[in-house]
Amino acid sequence: MSEKVSSRKQQVRAEDVARHAGVSRVSVSRTFTPGASVSDATRAKVLKSAEILGYRVNRLASSLNRSESGIVALVAAEIDTPHRSAMIAELSDRLQAAGKVTMLINTSGYEERVKDALLQAISFRTEAAIILSGAPDPSLADTCFSNGMKLVLINREEDFPGSLQIGPDNRAAGKTALKALLRAGCKRIALANSANATWSIVERQKGFIAAAEEAGVDVLCEVDGFTSYQAGLELGTALLDREDRPDGIFCTTDLIACGVIDAARQRFGLRTPDDLSVIGFDNIQQAEWEGYDLTTFAQPTDLIIDKCLEWCTTEQPSSETVKLPAKFVWRNSVQKARVPMR
Amino acid sequence: MSEKVSSRKQQVRAEDVARHAGVSRVSVSRTFTPGASVSDATRAKVLKSAEILGYRVNRLASSLNRSESGIVALVAAEIDTPHRSAMIAELSDRLQAAGKVTMLINTSGYEERVKDALLQAISFRTEAAIILSGAPDPSLADTCFSNGMKLVLINREEDFPGSLQIGPDNRAAGKTALKALLRAGCKRIALANSANATWSIVERQKGFIAAAEEAGVDVLCEVDGFTSYQAGLELGTALLDREDRPDGIFCTTDLIACGVIDAARQRFGLRTPDDLSVIGFDNIQQAEWEGYDLTTFAQPTDLIIDKCLEWCTTEQPSSETVKLPAKFVWRNSVQKARVPMR
DNA sequence: CTGATTATTGTACACGTTTGCATCTGCATA
DNA sequence: TATGCAGATGCAAACGTGTACAATAATCAG
Known part of the structure; x- marks a missing residue:
C-alpha cells in the first residue's frame, strides 16, 4: 500500500487542526494570535484539537510574514570561561524573559568565524546580534544594518556607527585598583596582564598605569x-x-589572579593577604572560593543587560556608547588599609 | 511625501538581486542552491549583485519549504557551571562544524521551564533537542515526535522510547573511585554528595557504595x-x-571536591594528598589548577558528542541507550598507592 | 419588527524561498 | 536537415502563517 510516504508530511499544520475542529484555518491562526477576534466557542474547539494533535504554531512561517523573527544572536568565543559563561547564562535568561529566543554562535578558533557568525545571523533574520568577543568587519556591519539587524558590542570599542557599544569603565577600575593597593600600604606594586588581551583588558592596564604615574609610583609590568x-x-x-x-x-x-595566588601559595609558600595583596577583575565564581577570597571588580552585568535589551527593543536606536561603573568587591586578598584614607 | 514608509521593506530579497542583475528570480535561488543548474555567466552576475546589495538567503523562508530548519535546540540549566559550560562550548562548536545552528534555551529557575523550552523548540521546527538537564513530560515528548523532532537526553535515564539517552558509565566510575581509594591505603572512606543530585550523580554514589559493600568496607555518607x-x-x-x-x-x-579540599586546607590545615585523598568527577578546568590538582574522572565528552551528532543526522534513528566509559584522570589529590595492586 | 451596530467568520493575498515541469537554446550526431 | 540531447531558464505551485477586507451572523435600540 502507501509505499511512497511523502517524507514532508511530518508536521502538524494549522489546517489539520482546523479540519479536526471543524472550523476554518484562519480561526486557528486567530486563536493563537493575541488580540485577534474569535468566539469563545471556536477558540475552545481549536485549543482542544490542537492539544490532541500536538499542534504548535510554526514560528518560521509566522516570522516570515510578520518580519519579526524574535531571534537574537549571541556571538562569543571561549564560552567555557567563567566570566563568559556567566554572561551568557544571564543574557540568555533575560532574553528569554523578554520573549526572545537566543541563537548561540561559538566563534572560538580562527578569527574569520565572527564574520561567518554574522552572516549566519543575517540568514536567520536575527533581530539583533550581541557580540561578546571579536569585532566585525565594518562593511559586514553595513550588510547587517541593510537587513534591519541591530548590533551590540560588549566590551569592545571600535568606531561602529549604528551600534550600541557597552561595557564597564575599565580605566576607572584600573585607577581604583591602584589606589586600593597604595592604601593597603604596598611598596612594590606590579601589574600582571595577558599579552593577547582584548581592548577592554588593555584599558584596565592603562588606567592602572596612568594612576600610578599620577601618584608618582613605579609599577612593574x-x-x-x-x-x-x-x-x-x-x-x-x-x-x-x-x-x-x-x-x-x-x-x-x-583567572590571572587565581593563577598568581596559586603561584604564590604553591610555589613560594606565600599567602594572601599577609605576604601579598592581589586584585582581580570580573568577579567570577572562583573569586568567592575560600582558597582565593579575591578582592576584585564585579562587571555591572545587570546594568549592561538592561541597557542592551532596552536598546534592542526600541524602534530606531541611535548609535550609542555606554560606560558603566564596575563595582569594587572587597574580600580578603588585599591587606587591610594601613594608610589612612585621603 | 512618502509619509507612509512601509516598515516591512527592510530586507533584501532575491527579487531585488534578480532585478539588479537582470536575471530571473529563480536564477538567484539556484545560484545559492548547491547542485542547481545555472550557467557560470548568470551565477557570476548574481553573486556580484548579491555582494553589492548585501543579500543573504532568508533561511526562515528556505526552511519553510524544505522542511529542514538546520536548528538544534540545546536545553540546559545552570549554564555558568564549569562542566556545563564546557559541554555547551563543545557541543555548539561541533554542531556548527556539522552545519547546524544552535538555539540555546536556559532552563534555570522553575522546573516548568523545560516544558516551555521544548514547546519553543517545536515552534521553531528544531531538528533535534539535546537536553542537558531536566527531563520532559512523556506526553510532551510525543508532541515532539509528532512534529518530526529528535530527542537526546544527556546524563539522564528515563524511559523514553524514540530518544537517544547517553552519558558516562557512572556506576563503573563509582566503583573505580572506591578501588583507587583502597589502593591508596585509605582506612576511613567517605562519600560527599549533594542532596539535590541528578540521576546521573546518584548513580555514581550507588556504584561507589555497591563496590564498598562488595569489598566489605564501611563508607561514611x-x-x-x-x-x-x-x-x-x-x-x-x-x-x-x-x-x-x-x-x-x-x-x-x-565542584564539591574543590569545596572539600578548600575546607580541608583553609579550615583544618589539612593537605591533599598527605592528610587526605580526594577524588572528584567531571574534570572541570579547576581540577587542573595547581591549588587543587584533583584526581577525577573525565566525562567522555567527545564520544558523547560524536554519537549525538551521528544519531541526530540519521534518517529514522531508533531508540537507544548508550553508556560510555569515563576516563580516570590521575593527578595528585590521592595518596600514591601504598597497597600493591591485585 | 426594522435598521443600526458589533462580533465573528471567510476569502484572498502576501511573506521569501525551493522545485517539478515545460520551454528554449545550442550543439553534436545520424 | 532533421533528430536527439544536455544544459540553462522561466512559470507556477508549493511551504505554513498573518491580516486587510468583505461578508455574514448576532445583538440591541427604537
Missing part, C-alpha cells in the same frame, strides 16, 4: 601569555621570583 | 545541600570535623 589561569601561574612565578619581589599585584582578570 | 562548591565546603567541614575523620573522600562532582 609583567605581560605575557593568554588570558588564562595558566598564564596567571606563569606571570605570578616570574614576578615573585624577582629580587625586588612585589607585595601588591593588580591582575587584569580574575 | 555525607549527603546535603546542592551540587555546588559551597555545598562541598559544608560537606567537607562536616566530615573533617568528626571524631573518626575520614582519610579518603569520593566527591560526586569536581
Whole structure:
C-alpha cells in the first residue's frame, strides 16, 4: 500500500487542526494570535484539537510574514570561561524573559568565524546580534544594518556607527585598583596582564598605569601569555621570583589572579593577604572560593543587560556608547588599609 | 511625501538581486542552491549583485519549504557551571562544524521551564533537542515526535522510547573511585554528595557504595545541600570535623571536591594528598589548577558528542541507550598507592 | 419588527524561498 | 536537415502563517 510516504508530511499544520475542529484555518491562526477576534466557542474547539494533535504554531512561517523573527544572536568565543559563561547564562535568561529566543554562535578558533557568525545571523533574520568577543568587519556591519539587524558590542570599542557599544569603565577600575593597593600600604606594586588581551583588558592596564604615574609610583609590568589561569601561574612565578619581589599585584582578570595566588601559595609558600595583596577583575565564581577570597571588580552585568535589551527593543536606536561603573568587591586578598584614607 | 514608509521593506530579497542583475528570480535561488543548474555567466552576475546589495538567503523562508530548519535546540540549566559550560562550548562548536545552528534555551529557575523550552523548540521546527538537564513530560515528548523532532537526553535515564539517552558509565566510575581509594591505603572512606543530585550523580554514589559493600568496607555518607562548591565546603567541614575523620573522600562532582579540599586546607590545615585523598568527577578546568590538582574522572565528552551528532543526522534513528566509559584522570589529590595492586 | 451596530467568520493575498515541469537554446550526431 | 540531447531558464505551485477586507451572523435600540 502507501509505499511512497511523502517524507514532508511530518508536521502538524494549522489546517489539520482546523479540519479536526471543524472550523476554518484562519480561526486557528486567530486563536493563537493575541488580540485577534474569535468566539469563545471556536477558540475552545481549536485549543482542544490542537492539544490532541500536538499542534504548535510554526514560528518560521509566522516570522516570515510578520518580519519579526524574535531571534537574537549571541556571538562569543571561549564560552567555557567563567566570566563568559556567566554572561551568557544571564543574557540568555533575560532574553528569554523578554520573549526572545537566543541563537548561540561559538566563534572560538580562527578569527574569520565572527564574520561567518554574522552572516549566519543575517540568514536567520536575527533581530539583533550581541557580540561578546571579536569585532566585525565594518562593511559586514553595513550588510547587517541593510537587513534591519541591530548590533551590540560588549566590551569592545571600535568606531561602529549604528551600534550600541557597552561595557564597564575599565580605566576607572584600573585607577581604583591602584589606589586600593597604595592604601593597603604596598611598596612594590606590579601589574600582571595577558599579552593577547582584548581592548577592554588593555584599558584596565592603562588606567592602572596612568594612576600610578599620577601618584608618582613605579609599577612593574609583567605581560605575557593568554588570558588564562595558566598564564596567571606563569606571570605570578616570574614576578615573585624577582629580587625586588612585589607585595601588591593588580591582575587584569580574575583567572590571572587565581593563577598568581596559586603561584604564590604553591610555589613560594606565600599567602594572601599577609605576604601579598592581589586584585582581580570580573568577579567570577572562583573569586568567592575560600582558597582565593579575591578582592576584585564585579562587571555591572545587570546594568549592561538592561541597557542592551532596552536598546534592542526600541524602534530606531541611535548609535550609542555606554560606560558603566564596575563595582569594587572587597574580600580578603588585599591587606587591610594601613594608610589612612585621603 | 512618502509619509507612509512601509516598515516591512527592510530586507533584501532575491527579487531585488534578480532585478539588479537582470536575471530571473529563480536564477538567484539556484545560484545559492548547491547542485542547481545555472550557467557560470548568470551565477557570476548574481553573486556580484548579491555582494553589492548585501543579500543573504532568508533561511526562515528556505526552511519553510524544505522542511529542514538546520536548528538544534540545546536545553540546559545552570549554564555558568564549569562542566556545563564546557559541554555547551563543545557541543555548539561541533554542531556548527556539522552545519547546524544552535538555539540555546536556559532552563534555570522553575522546573516548568523545560516544558516551555521544548514547546519553543517545536515552534521553531528544531531538528533535534539535546537536553542537558531536566527531563520532559512523556506526553510532551510525543508532541515532539509528532512534529518530526529528535530527542537526546544527556546524563539522564528515563524511559523514553524514540530518544537517544547517553552519558558516562557512572556506576563503573563509582566503583573505580572506591578501588583507587583502597589502593591508596585509605582506612576511613567517605562519600560527599549533594542532596539535590541528578540521576546521573546518584548513580555514581550507588556504584561507589555497591563496590564498598562488595569489598566489605564501611563508607561514611555525607549527603546535603546542592551540587555546588559551597555545598562541598559544608560537606567537607562536616566530615573533617568528626571524631573518626575520614582519610579518603569520593566527591560526586569536581565542584564539591574543590569545596572539600578548600575546607580541608583553609579550615583544618589539612593537605591533599598527605592528610587526605580526594577524588572528584567531571574534570572541570579547576581540577587542573595547581591549588587543587584533583584526581577525577573525565566525562567522555567527545564520544558523547560524536554519537549525538551521528544519531541526530540519521534518517529514522531508533531508540537507544548508550553508556560510555569515563576516563580516570590521575593527578595528585590521592595518596600514591601504598597497597600493591591485585 | 426594522435598521443600526458589533462580533465573528471567510476569502484572498502576501511573506521569501525551493522545485517539478515545460520551454528554449545550442550543439553534436545520424 | 532533421533528430536527439544536455544544459540553462522561466512559470507556477508549493511551504505554513498573518491580516486587510468583505461578508455574514448576532445583538440591541427604537
